[in-house]
Amino acid sequence: MLSISPTSSDVTAAPRTAGAISPRDRLAVVLARCARWTIRATGSGAGSTLPGRLAERVAPGVLGHATRGLRPIVLVSATNGKTTTTALISAALRAAGHRVMTNPTGSNLRRGLIAAALCHRGGADCAVLEVDEATLPTVLDELDPDMLVLLNLSRDQLDRYHEVHSVAAGWHAAAGRLRPGATVVAVDHDPLVCHVAQAAPEAVTVGLAGARPGRDAAGCPACGDLLDFGGAAPRCPTCGWRPPPRQVRAEQAAPGVRLEGLGRYAAAPVPLPSPGYAADVAAAWAAAVRLGVPSAVAIRAISGVEVVEARSAEMAWRGRTVRLLLAKNPAGWDDVLATLGDSSRPAVVSVNSGIPDGRDPSWIWDTDMGGLRGRPLVVASGARADDVAMRMVVAGLEPVVEPRLERALLLATREGEAADLVADYTSFQAARRLIGDG
Amino acid sequence: MAEPIRIGLVFPQLLGTYGDRGNAEVLAWRLRRRGHPAQVVELPAPGAIPAGLDAYMLGGGEDLNQAAAVKLLLGQQGRGLRVALAGGAPALAVCGSLQLLGTTYLDAAGRRVPGLHLLDLETVATGARCVGEVVARLPDGSLLTGFENHGGRTRLGGTAEPLATVLRGHGNNGDDGTEGIRKGNLVATYLHGPVLARNPALADALATAVLKRRGDAAALEPIEPDPGQVLHDARLRAAGFEPPDGGGRRGIPRWRRQRRGSRRWRPPSSPGPGSVTG
Numbered sequence: 001m002l003s004i005s006p007t008s009s010d011v012t013a014a015p016r017t018a019g020a021i022s023p024r025d026r027l028a029v030v031l032a033r034c035a036r037w038t039i040r041a042t043g044s045g046a047g048s049t050l051p052g053r054l055a056e057r058v059a060p061g062v063l064g065h066a067t068r069g070l071r072p073i074v075l076v077s078a079t080n081g082k083t084t085t086t087a088l089i090s091a092a093l094r095a096a097g098h099r100v101m102t103n104p105t106g107s108n109l110r111r112g113l114i115a116a117a118l119c120h121r122g123g124a125d126c127a128v129l130e131v132d133e134a135t136l137p138t139v140l141d142e143l144d145p146d147m148l149v150l151l152n153l154s155r156d157q158l159d160r161y162h163e164v165h166s167v168a169a170g171w172h173a174a175a176g177r178l179r180p181g182a183t184v185v186a187v188d189h190d191p192l193v194c195h196v197a198q199a200a201p202e203a204v205t206v207g208l209a210g211a212r213p214g215r216d217a218a219g220c221p222a223c224g225d226l227l228d229f230g231g232a233a234p235r236c237p238t239c240g241w242r243p244p245p246r247q248v249r250a251e252q253a254a255p256g257v258r259l260e261g262l263g264r265y266a267a268a269p270v271p272l273p274s275p276g277y278a279a280d281v282a283a284a285w286a287a288a289v290r291l292g293v294p295s296a297v298a299i300r301a302i303s304g305v306e307v308v309e310a311r312s313a314e315m316a317w318r319g320r321t322v323r324l325l326l327a328k329n330p331a332g333w334d335d336v337l338a339t340l341g342d343s344s345r346p347a348v349v350s351v352n353s354g355i356p357d358g359r360d361p362s363w364i365w366d367t368d369m370g371g372l373r374g375r376p377l378v379v380a381s382g383a384r385a386d387d388v389a390m391r392m393v394v395a396g397l398e399p400v401v402e403p404r405l406e407r408a409l410l411l412a413t414r415e416g417e418a419a420d421l422v423a424d425y426t427s428f429q430a431a432r433r434l435i436g437d438g
Numbered sequence: 439m440a441e442p443i444r445i446g447l448v449f450p451q452l453l454g455t456y457g458d459r460g461n462a463e464v465l466a467w468r469l470r471r472r473g474h475p476a477q478v479v480e481l482p483a484p485g486a487i488p489a490g491l492d493a494y495m496l497g498g499g500e501d502l503n504q505a506a507a508v509k510l511l512l513g514q515q516g517r518g519l520r521v522a523l524a525g526g527a528p529a530l531a532v533c534g535s536l537q538l539l540g541t542t543y544l545d546a547a548g549r550r551v552p553g554l555h556l557l558d559l560e561t562v563a564t565g566a567r568c569v570g571e572v573v574a575r576l577p578d579g580s581l582l583t584g585f586e587n588h589g590g591r592t593r594l595g596g597t598a599e600p601l602a603t604v605l606r607g608h609g610n611n612g613d614d615g616t617e618g619i620r621k622g623n624l625v626a627t628y629l630h631g632p633v634l635a636r637n638p639a640l641a642d643a644l645a646t647a648v649l650k651r652r653g654d655a656a657a658l659e660p661i662e663p664d665p666g667q668v669l670h671d672a673r674l675r676a677a678g679f680e681p682p683d684g685g686g687r688r689g690i691p692r693w694r695r696q697r698r699g700s701r702r703w704r705p706p707s708s709p710g711p712g713s714v715t716g
Contacts, residue, residue, distance in 0.1 A: 155455055158587055159569050163500040164455070218451035218483070224502030225509070226452070226483055359570070360585040362630045365460030386672040390635050390665045391460070394467045 028055035028062045032118040047119070048103070052111030055118050063110070064142035066117040067127055070101065072291055073143055074128045077136045077171070078151030078187075080332045081280040082108065085151060086130040088284035088302045093126060095301035096293040101127040108132045110139060134161055137170040140177060148175065148200070149185045149287050151280060153192045154214040155366070156329035157358030164216045165224075168192040175199040185287045187279050190214050191234055194243035195221035204262070206248040206286045208279050214331050215366065250282035259285050264295040268303045276335035312339065317435045321418035322409060324431055328357060328424045333367035336422055340371075346412040346419045347375050349392070350382035350405055350427035357424045361387045370395040381408035382427050405430055443469055443476035443648060446491040448519060448535075449483040449499075452507040456587065458497025458532045460632035461641075464666070465493065465530075468638070469645050471661050474654075484510050489518035491527070492648050498533030498588075498630060501545045501563070508538050508551055516554070523556050528623040528647040532633060536618065536626035537561040537590050546589050557619055557626060558595030559610075565591065572607030572629055573677050574617040576640075581605075581681070582617070583636050583673040584629025592628075594619055601627055606677055623647045636673055638666035 032055040036047035055062050067073060076086045083106045090100045101124035103116035108130045116129065131139060133153070153168055161167050171192075175184055176199045184200035186193050188207040197203035213234065220227050220236035227234040227241075235242050248261030256269040257278040268281055281302055288298035313324045323345075327336040349369070353361040361384045369391055372378050378399045380388035385403040392399040402408040405427065412419040423431055447454075447462040462478045469476035481487050483506070487494075499507060510516055523529055523539075537543045540559035543551040553560075567589045574582040582602045591611040594600060600610070601618030609617030609628060618627035625644065627633055634641040642658050649656070661667075671681045 158456060159585075162567055162569075162587065162589070165500050165502050215451070216455070219500075219503045219506055225506050360456070360587065360630060362457030362460070362585060362632060365457035365463070365632055365635070366454070386665070386669040387635075390464075390669045393665045394460070394463050394635070 022059065022065075024059040025062050025065050028059035029066070029118045031055060031058055032115060036115065036119050046105050046107075048105050048107035048115050049109070049111045050115075051119060052114035052116075055114050056111065061142070063114050063117060063139065064144075066114070067101070067143055070124060070127045072126050072146035074126075074147045074149060074287065074291070075131045075136065075140075075143065075145045076128065076149045076151075077131045077133050079133065079154045079156045079329060080335065081151045081276055082106070082130040084277065085149060085280040085284050086128055087305055088280060089149065089287050090128045091301040091305045092284060092288035092293050092298040093128065093291070095297050096288075098126045099124045101129075103129055106130060109135050113139060113143075133167050134170065137174040140174045144179060145182060147183045147185060147287060147291065148178070149283055150193050150196060151187045151283055152190050152214065152276075152331065154190065154216045154329065154331040155363060156331075158363075159359045164192065165219075168196065168221060171196045172199050183290060185283055185290065187283050188243055188246055189279070191217050191227060191241075191243060192221045195241070198244055203244065204248060204286050204290055205244050205246050206250065206261070206279070206282045207246045208257075208275060208282060209249065209251045211275060211279065248282060248286040250278060252278050257281050259299070262286065262289050264289055266295050266299040268299050274335045274339040276331075276338075313432075315435045317409070318438065319415035320409070320413045322413075322431070322435060323418070323420045324428060324435075325420060325422045326425065326428045327367075327422050328428075330363055330366040333369075333422075337368060337371040340420060342374075343420055344375065346377040346379070346417075347372050348379040348381050348405075348408045348412050348419060348421045349388050350408065350421065350423045350431070351385075351388050352383040352424055352426045352430075353387075354383070354426040357426050361424075364388060364391045367391075368395075369397065372397060377412055379408045379412050381405055382424070406434055409434075440475075440652070443474055443492045443652070444479045445476060445493045445495060445648075446487065447478055447480050448487060448494055448496045449507050449510070450480055450497070452483050452503040453497045453499040453535055455500055455503070456498045456533065456630045458495070458630060458632050461497070461530055461532070461634040462495040464632065464634040464641055465495070465644060465648075468641050468658075468661065468666070469648070472645075472658050474649065483507065484515055486515045487511075487518040487522075489521040489525075491522065492652065493644065494519060494522060494527060494529040496529065496531040496535035496539075498535065500534075501547065501549075501589075504534040504538055504543070505545070505549065505551050507534075508543075508553065511538065511554055512552065520554060520556070523554075523624055526622050526624075526651075528644050528651065529625070530634065530644060531557075531624070531626040532630065533586075533588055533628050536628060537592065539624075539626060540592070543590065556624070557621060558598040559592050559619055560595075561590040561592040563589040563591075565612075568608035568612060568628075570607055571673075571677050572609065572617065573605045573674065573679055574602035574607070574609060574629075575605055576602045580639055581674055581679060582627075582629065582633075582640065583670060583677065584627070584631045584633045586628045587630065588628055601625060605679070623651075631673075635666060636669055638664055638670060641666065 032051035035051040039047035101120040183202040186197035188205040222241040223239040225238040380399040466476040539557045540553040544562045546563040600616035
């Protein structure tokens with residue numbers, strides 16, 4: 001019944017972390033589940049953080065205890081694509097017969113991880129957890145993972161993370177603390193992520209043909225000097241750093257992605273043909289194969305996942321169609337623009353810059369918002385609609401300004417019409433609630 | 439027809455982490471809207487920076503990138519920039535670039551990074567990071583709005599003139615009330631936003647300096663409606679400050695109530711968009 005009970009017997013034989021299942025831990029589980037039940041029953045939320053907060057208060061260390069004995073434990077982190085890739089790896093492991101503990105709602109801070117671990121029902125033999133970039137080093141020792149899947153690292157929420165390099169330094173130190181045999185699966189597009197893989201006991205590098213390094217790839221991850229991108233792979237002229245060779249090669253082949261590496265070959269039709277999604281699929285496949293899932297089983301499961309909730313969804317609303325696209329940082333915008341292609345729908349861009357988004361929306365100036373040119377109508381929305389409008393005007397667009405999301409969507413479409421909504425995290429959540437309410 | 443105004447964006451891949459490239463785009467846009475052809479010229483590292491551009495925009499970067507940029511700027515690649523700035527070219531330096539134009543920067547890892555010695559200031563990364571909204575008062579009484587995010591604490595030298603006085607936030611160091619520094623046509627600040635997007639008056643002061651150096655003394659006409667002014671007023675209000683002039687009919691422009699309560703920004707016959715990069 002409890003996710004921790006089936007494993008408690010072998011804990012004494014091979015403890016992965018200090019301590020044992022205590023009465024306090026059991027109390028924490030009861031409290032967490034009561035809290036989640038209450039929150040959900042009263043319709044006040046998904047119950048994905050408060051239960052964790054309560055549990056940690058009652059039983060410090062409960063995260064390590066509740067996940068002990070699970071094999072494998074996979075942690076997924078990145079600036080973009082965490083939720084998607086977590087869903088893909090979970091699907092692959094389930095298809096191979098595993099019972100997976102996971103946090104599918106994207107609640108990826110410490111409290112969210114605890115809530116996921118304690119509220120999981122039906123037993124589990126392994127865990128696939130999405131972890132916030134800055135949180136990863138702080139939970140590594142408790143969770144003692146078998147695998148880290150690291151997708152990308154670029155500027156995001158800089159009011160909280162401050163510097164991309166300091167997040168990378170945290171990952172690098174964490175990779176060095178992994179126990180022998182643990183593996184980092186790394187998408188090799190960003191030099192910072194490659195550098196982390198080089199600190200790990202074992203590494204599998206994955207890359208998409210033709211992918212270009214992101215905006216925060218200019219400096220050498222080892223010494224900081226300017227990297228030379230003149231050759232086939234970047235190289236540091238000062239300290240000689242190079243990325244590790246690519247082991248899993250992925251190639252976009254409309255409407256899918258072809259994968260080759262680890263002695264296997266696979267092809268997947270990808271429902272969302274953006275480069276970011278293709279890289280997530282490649283990393284998930286590599287992770288699953290490395291964990292022993294047969295390639296064909298993994299790719300079938302991965303292809304079957306409809307990642308509608310995570311970052312892209314086409315939804316019906318009041319006789320209209322609204323395509324929701326999550327874009328919360330410049331790299332996310334690149335991927336959204338690639339997804340949109342030459343769509344000629346009206347577009348609404350909503351930026352709230354709430355605390356979960358990062359309170360500084362300056363990053364919208366690092367996006368190519370001019371990519372929305374040619375739309376019949378663009379609407380600047382969200383709490384920071386005026387910031388978005390100024391960005392759009394300077395990019396040559398003529399936005400309508402409407403801070404309220406509901407009115408913005410009504411402005412953009414008449415009944416029977418469709419619009420694209422590009423939204424930061426809290427705007428995306430608000431849109432899902434709005435559309436869910438009808 | 440005169441040559442278009444060229445606004446250099448210095449080492450954007452190293453000094454462009456916090457959206458500061460927007461300053462170059464905003465300055466070019468505000469000039470074009472007044473009928474002065476202007477373009478943004480990207481100057482990626484490690485290329486040499488030409489001395490003959492009309493303005494230079496330097497943004498904020500992370501510690502490691504800043505150190506890499508300084509190394510280049512102190513060398514042959516940076517000679518053009520040093521000559522231009524010493525010669526009074528209009529320029530804006532934000533955050534990390536404010537630090538690197540000073541004498542030294544002692545970074546968070548304890549490395550001493552030499553500066554370009556163009557501004558009389560020095561910086562030490564110490565204490566809690568300064569993060570949040572800033573409101574500051576310029577010497578003419580008008581307000582400056584922006585978002586700061588820096589670990590460095592900057593002290594101005596005795597002869598240096600601060601850009602503004604902090605009303606909210608930390609500014610240069612969190613205790614002497616100064617924000618940024620101004621030396622002739624060179625403006626340096628800790629404010630992101632980007633600062634020229636959120637402060638049209640500051641952008642126009644730079645634009646005026648650019649035109650004056652090209653021998654054009656004509657005053658800039660107001661942009662109507664001005665989305666930069668709307669943004670400026672909105673950010674001040676969000677920080678609890680009423681714009682001094684009521685923000686032009688309390689900051690609510692005429693077009694606010696169009697289209698079921700929404701505003702549409704319409705360009706009056708403008709020379710057209712299209713920031714040229716090259």
